Amino acid sequence: MTKTALTNMGESIARPTGWAGFSADWTSDQRAFKSASWGKVMIWIFLLSDTFIFSCFLISYMTVRMSTTAPWPNPSEVFALTIGGQEIPLILIAIMTFILISSSGTMAMAVNYGYRRDRVKTTALILATAAFGASFVGMQAFEWTKLITEGVRPWGNPWGAPQFGSSFFLITGFHGTHVTIGVIFLLIIARKVWRGDFDHERRGFFTSRKGSYENVETMGLYWHFVDLVWVFIFALFYLW
Amino acid sequence: MVDLGSVEAIPPAETADVELYHPKSWLTKYVFCQDAKVIAIQYSVTALAIGFVALVLSWLMRLQLAFPGSFAFITPSSYYQFITMHGMIMVIYLLTALFLGGFGNYLIPLMLGARDMVFPYVNMLSYWIYLLAVLVLIATFFTPGGPTGAGWTLYPPQAILEGTPGQDWGIILMLISLILFIIGFTMGGLNYVVTVLQGRTRGMTLMRMPLTIWGIFTAAIMALLAFPALLVGAIMMLFDRLLGTSFFMPAIVQAGEHLKYGGGSPILFQHLFWFFGHPEVYIVALPAFGIVSDLISTHARKNIFGYRMMVWAILAIAILSFVVWGHHMYISGMNPPFGFFFATSTLIIAVPTAIKVYNWVLTLWRGDIHFTVPMLFALGFIVTFVNGGITGLFLGNVIVDVPLSATMFVVAHFHMVMGVAPILVVFGAIYHWYPKITGRMMNETLGRIHFWITFLGAYAIFFPMHYLGFMGAPRRYYEMGETAFMPASAMTLNIFITIAALIVGAVQLAFAFNLIWSLFKGREAGGNPWRATTLEWQTPQTPPGHGNWGKELPVVYRWAYDYSAPGADGGFLPQNQPPAAPASRAAA
Ligand code: HEM
Ligand SMILES: [Cu+2]
Numbered sequence: 001m002t003k004t005a006l007t008n009m010g011e012s013i014a015r016p017t018g019w020a021g022f023s024a025d026w027t028s029d030q031r032a033f034k035s036a037s038w039g040k041v042m043i044w045i046f047l048l049s050d051t052f053i054f055s056c057f058l059i060s061y062m063t064v065r066m067s068t069t070a071p072w073p074n075p076s077e078v079f080a081l082t083i084g085g086q087e088i089p090l091i092l093i094a095i096m097t098f099i100l101i102s103s104s105g106t107m108a109m110a111v112n113y114g115y116r117r118d119r120v121k122t123t124a125l126i127l128a129t130a131a132f133g134a135s136f137v138g139m140q141a142f143e144w145t146k147l148i149t150e151g152v153r154p155w156g157n158p159w160g161a162p163q164f165g166s167s168f169f170l171i172t173g174f175h176g177t178h179v180t181i182g183v184i185f186l187l188i189i190a191r192k193v194w195r196g197d198f199d200h201e202r203r204g205f206f207t208s209r210k211g212s213y214e215n216v217e218t219m220g221l222y223w224h225f226v227d228l229v230w231v232f233i234f235a236l237f238y239l240w
Numbered sequence: 241m242v243d244l245g246s247v248e249a250i251p252p253a254e255t256a257d258v259e260l261y262h263p264k265s266w267l268t269k270y271v272f273c274q275d276a277k278v279i280a281i282q283y284s285v286t287a288l289a290i291g292f293v294a295l296v297l298s299w300l301m302r303l304q305l306a307f308p309g310s311f312a313f314i315t316p317s318s319y320y321q322f323i324t325m326h327g328m329i330m331v332i333y334l335l336t337a338l339f340l341g342g343f344g345n346y347l348i349p350l351m352l353g354a355r356d357m358v359f360p361y362v363n364m365l366s367y368w369i370y371l372l373a374v375l376v377l378i379a380t381f382f383t384p385g386g387p388t389g390a391g392w393t394l395y396p397p398q399a400i401l402e403g404t405p406g407q408d409w410g411i412i413l414m415l416i417s418l419i420l421f422i423i424g425f426t427m428g429g430l431n432y433v434v435t436v437l438q439g440r441t442r443g444m445t446l447m448r449m450p451l452t453i454w455g456i457f458t459a460a461i462m463a464l465l466a467f468p469a470l471l472v473g474a475i476m477m478l479f480d481r482l483l484g485t486s487f488f489m490p491a492i493v494q495a496g497e498h499l500k501y502g503g504g505s506p507i508l509f510q511h512l513f514w515f516f517g518h519p520e521v522y523i524v525a526l527p528a529f530g531i532v533s534d535l536i537s538t539h540a541r542k543n544i545f546g547y548r549m550m551v552w553a554i555l556a557i558a559i560l561s562f563v564v565w566g567h568h569m570y571i572s573g574m575n576p577p578f579g580f581f582f583a584t585s586t587l588i589i590a591v592p593t594a595i596k597v598y599n600w601v602l603t604l605w606r607g608d609i610h611f612t613v614p615m616l617f618a619l620g621f622i623v624t625f626v627n628g629g630i631t632g633l634f635l636g637n638v639i640v641d642v643p644l645s646a647t648m649f650v651v652a653h654f655h656m657v658m659g660v661a662p663i664l665v666v667f668g669a670i671y672h673w674y675p676k677i678t679g680r681m682m683n684e685t686l687g688r689i690h691f692w693i694t695f696l697g698a699y700a701i702f703f704p705m706h707y708l709g710f711m712g713a714p715r716r717y718y719e720m721g722e723t724a725f726m727p728a729s730a731m732t733l734n735i736f737i738t739i740a741a742l743i744v745g746a747v748q749l750a751f752a753f754n755l756i757w758s759l760f761k762g763r764e765a766g767g768n769p770w771r772a773t774t775l776e777w778q779t780p781q782t783p784p785g786h787g788n789w790g791k792e793l794p795v796v797y798r799w800a801y802d803y804s805a806p807g808a809d810g811g812f813l814p815q816n817q818p819p820a821a822p823a824s825r826a827a828a
Contacts, residue, residue, distance in 0.1 A: 027446030030254045032437040038358040042434045045464065049426060052468035056515075060472060060508055064487055068503030155484040155500065163503055166485035170476065207361040208261050 043218045047225045054229050057174060058236055061167040073159035075238050078147070093238050096139050097230065100179075103132030104227045107220045114193065114216035122216065123194045129223065130186035133179050140176050144169070168237070175233055178226045182219075189219050253442055260787050261360055272368075274360035275786060276345045279367050281677070283341035286367075290374050291334035292748075297326040299745050306731075306738035308719035316718040317405040320389030323716055324406075325380075327392030328414070331520065332421060333374055335662055339527040340425070340463065341370060343669060344432045344456045346677065350776035351453050353441025353794045353816075355787045357431040366431070369424030376417040383409035391716060393517070396488035396509050397501070400481040403494075412481060415474045422467045422474075432460040441775075443796030447551065448815070450774045450800040451544065454551055455530020458558045459523045465562070466519035473512035480504070510572055514565035521658050522561045525625075526554055528665035529596055532618045534800070535668055536600055538772045539615035540607030541811060543801035546599045553592035553599075560589045570638050571645045579638040586636035590629070597626060608804070612770070613687035617668025620695045621661050628657025631706065646716075649709025652702045660698040667694070667751070674755075675769045679782050680762030686754045690747055697744035704733050773814050774800050 016024050026032055033041055065072055076089035083091065110125035147157075147168070154169050156162040192198060192211060201210040263269040273279065301322050304314045314322075345363070349356050357363045380387035389405030390398060398404050400411055436449070436457040449457075476487040480501075488509045489501035537544045544550060566574060566582035574582075600622055609615065631653040635641045644650060667690070674682050709715075712725050720726055768777040780790040794816040802813035 023447075029251045029445050030438075030440050030442060032446065034254070036438070038434055038438050041438050042359065042430050045433055045461075046426070046430055049430075049464040049468060052465050053472060056469050056472035056512060060476060060487065060512065063505050063508045064503070067505035067508070068486075070503060154479065155486070161503060162486055166479065166483075166487060170479060170485075174475075207359070 037214055039214060039218050040221070043221050047221065050225065051229075054174075054232070057171050058232060061163075061171060061237065064163040064167065065161070068161040068163045070161040071159075072161050073157065073164050075240070078152075078159065078164075079143070079238060090238060092139060092143055093234065096136055096143075097234055099132050099139075100136050100227050100230050103129045103136070104224050106132065107223045111217045111220045114198070114213040117199065117213065119193055119196060119199065122213075123190050126186050126190040126193065126216070126219075130183050130190065133183040133186065133223075137176055137179050137183065140172060140179075144172075171233055171237060175226070175229060178229070182223055182226055185219060186223070189215060251442055258355055260355055262786070272364060274356070274364045276349050276357045276360065276363060277677075277784065277788075279363055280342050280345035282367050283337055283345060283370065284343075286371055286374055287334050287338040287342060290329055290377070291338075292752075293378075294326045294329035294334060295745055295748060297322040297329075299742060301326065302738040302741040304718065306735040317389055318386070319718045320391070320716070321387045321405050321410070324389050324391055324394075325377075325387050329377070330659065331392065331524070332418070333377060335524045335658075335666075336425070336463070336520070337370060337421075338666060339524060339662070340432065340456060340460055341367065341428055343452075343527060343531070343673075344460065345428070346673070347452055347776060348432055348435050348456065349439075350676075350779065350784060350788060351450050351774055352436065352439065352444055353775050353789070353796060354435060354439045355789065355793070358434045358439050359431050362427045363431045366424045366428035369420055369427065373417045373420035373424060376413050376420060380406065380410045380413045380417075383413065385409055388414045393513055394477070394509075395513075396477060396480065396504075396506050397490065397492060400477065400489075401492070401494065401499075412478065415478045415481075418474045419471060419478075422471045425463060425467060429460045429464045432456060433464065441793045441796060444815075447548070448796060448799045450530070451533035451547070451550055451554075452527070452530040452774075454554050455526040455528070455533075458554050459526040462519045462526070462558050462561070463523045466516045466523065468516075469512045470516035473509055473516070477509065507569075507572060510569050511565070514568045515562075517568060518565040519558075519561050522557055524658055524662050526558065528621065528662040529554065531665050531669045532600065532621050533596075533603075534772075534774065535614050535618040535665075535672055536603050536607075537801050537803060538672075538770050539612050539618070540604050540609045541803045542603055542607035543803055544599070545602035545605075546595075547799065547801065549595055550599055553595045556592040557589060560585060560592070564589060567636055567641070570641045583636055583638050587633060590633055593629060597622065597629075612671075613682070613684060613691060614668040614672035614770075616688070616691045616695075617664045617671065620691065621664045621668065624656055624664060624695075624698070625661040628653055628655075628661060632657055644709060646714055647709035648705045648713045648715055651715050652705035652709060655698075655702045655705075660702065664695070664698075667691070670755075672770065673776075674758065675765030675782075676776055676779075677783055678759055678762070679765055680758050681765045681769060682758040682762060683754050686750055690751045690754065693747040694744055697740050697747070700740035701737050701744065704737055708733065768814075771810055771812055773802055773812050775815055778814050778816050 015021060028034075036044075079093055080087045080089040081091045082088075106125045106128045110122050110129060113121040113125060147165075151158045152165045152168070154166050157165045192202075193213075193216065195202075197211040198213045198215065201212065203210055261274050263273060263275075268274075270278065273282075300311075300314060301319065303311060304319055345357070348354070383406075385406050385408045387406045388394070388399065388410035390400075390411060394411075394414070400407065404411075406414075436446075436453060440446075440449075476485075479485040480487055480489055484500055486501045486504035488506050489499075489504040490506060491502035492499045533544055533550060564582055564586045566578060567586045570579060570582075631649070635644060635650065635653055671682055671687055674680070708730060711727075711730065712723075713720065713730065720730070765782065767779065767782045770777070775794055775796070776784070778794060779785075779788060795818075796815045797818055798813060798815055800815055802815075802817075804811055805813045
């Protein structure tokens, strides 16, 4: 076997180089990812799987957009708001995008303060992230209501291809569900940080695993992913 | 030469030993249990039970095909429902669940020297959601209109249109059940993958893992990437059915009436389905490949030939199988260059697959072959898999596939390669690991009877189907009726196949009896009845206790295939056997 494990025999071992070295590193003893905990590896792989889900949704949306014979409604007009007598295209979506991206910033700061074991700031930043997330969902609900009152339904709309409404409700709904789940977990984590669970390694109610500030980072990875997905939805659904 | 057999010093532990969750009550110990071994048994029993339903459905289909119209309760509609449920249950609820949820849960922690999966609680949820999926599936049999008859591929538009059996409830519950299955599987799958990546014991490098684990690990990754496509397809079809969206529905005129649908793409569903469906074949096959490698090596007392090549072949198959899905859609019509691409990539998969077959044969070459029951099943697998693989090469070519695609030839092909072959491995694996799981051996005589009747019977069933397919007998037909191109003797053949199927079915009852009987009356097995090297046979207790390893985790010093080791006690060296003396390092 190629030797990648440390030995305690005090002799030097020639490490393989090139492809052999690459394979030896990745297949090495006990752990493939030396610095990553179980939870972090799990969330990364989950997100990879989730990426495939969103990719399938977006590719399917593009396919039906091509297959439908009716004209596709113009998103700049559909998603415009009239503010002060003036029609501003995509204004709400722009604000929503801005908010979600800001929430990624507060989340990153929360992770940082978490590792510094600053309970108060971490809690505050997580709560801010959750508030951003909740307002995003709120604005999405507003947008849905607006479109529904204008007659957009999953099976049809006044302006053209029925697939427009179908894809819109499906994709934003699926993403919104992700955000909502994220907000719920943010609140749970915020409570745990505030209560000091991660300082005292208090055990989880269900899992009976010791708590640690790493949970904040795991949460953060999910949150950043949800933001990133939104960027693609924004580009492919609203801007195209 | 890579010196796979050599030993080296013990690496230091990189992570602290995990603390186990200790069940406090009977309920958390046996029912809502977080121990992977218990979850494995729950998964396996559930999968075998629902698999039995699929077996009974196959009898009913065969009875209809042999004696058309003799059974009042088998109508054309119910025949479609039987086909659909049979196919779906066999592929997903039996084989996928059994290989990954069953064998994966049992073997991954034990073979890697771990105490449990990395997230036992999530692992437990995985089983309960799977059970829920199975219950929803069963419920479709009792809903008005019965289960869906759309075929296991659920192709729209017919899957959700009036006129297809089970259109009102069956299809809805089917899709919900699939969605639940995928959620449950994801929870388990993340566990299997992360445990392999991060939860191994000291000395267990990836390149020392038994091939069983390589197969299950790779299959779990594939499933995590392939199931999303099915999930998305299922959700969108549910929308089409419940909300009247038209993701998959083109404009349709039915009975002179324009339906509310229009503008969707039925082909889109086919792409989503087969982007899942083809990898699914390998999700079932790769664990089987891995298990067979270990069975052969152990029962032929020889190291596996070309271990590294075997690993790379598994990975190559996994990657390639994501770019061949189009070979299921030749008859849907596609641009010729795409047909060329999919045919080429399909044929290329034969290369790593053939490497594996050669390596199995070379492992057997001059081995000390013990014809134990697991070995018989492993050998049966190799033959059957080669058989089904070769017809697969035929069907991979557009020009051969187009005329054969909707015939019994395809039915014969996929039953050989992903029906019979993996099922033989399931049996072999159960006979092999039963002594570890229960502490008792299964009855050998019954096992042999079970093997020979199943193996020969499977050929009696599926070999003639190739021939029927060549003659043009269509697939998914309730009855043939009078045709010019089918000689009357084809009917005799159909009767022959049905009798064989009933006999094979009956002998599975003997297997079920053996499972239960041996639990109480089987010979005591001891810790390592097959004299195997892998870690699960070296546990301090048999069956392994909570936490698997007692106080100290095992340390691994060598690869999993030190059989026929010169001078070793009994001719084999368990993976956790320390080197005799530092001097032996030089010799290796
Ligand atoms: C004793 C064993 C079995 C018998 C007798 C049997 C028989 C049949 C029959 C008669 C059909 C319908 C053919 C037609 O009319 O088109 C069928 C379909 C099918 N079987 Fe089996 N089968 C068996 C085991 C399995 C196993 C182990 C699998 C697991 C992969 C499997 C997977 C399928 C699938 C996927 C279909 C296609 C369903 C469809 O067309 O929608 N079968 N089987
Ligand atoms: Cu395929």
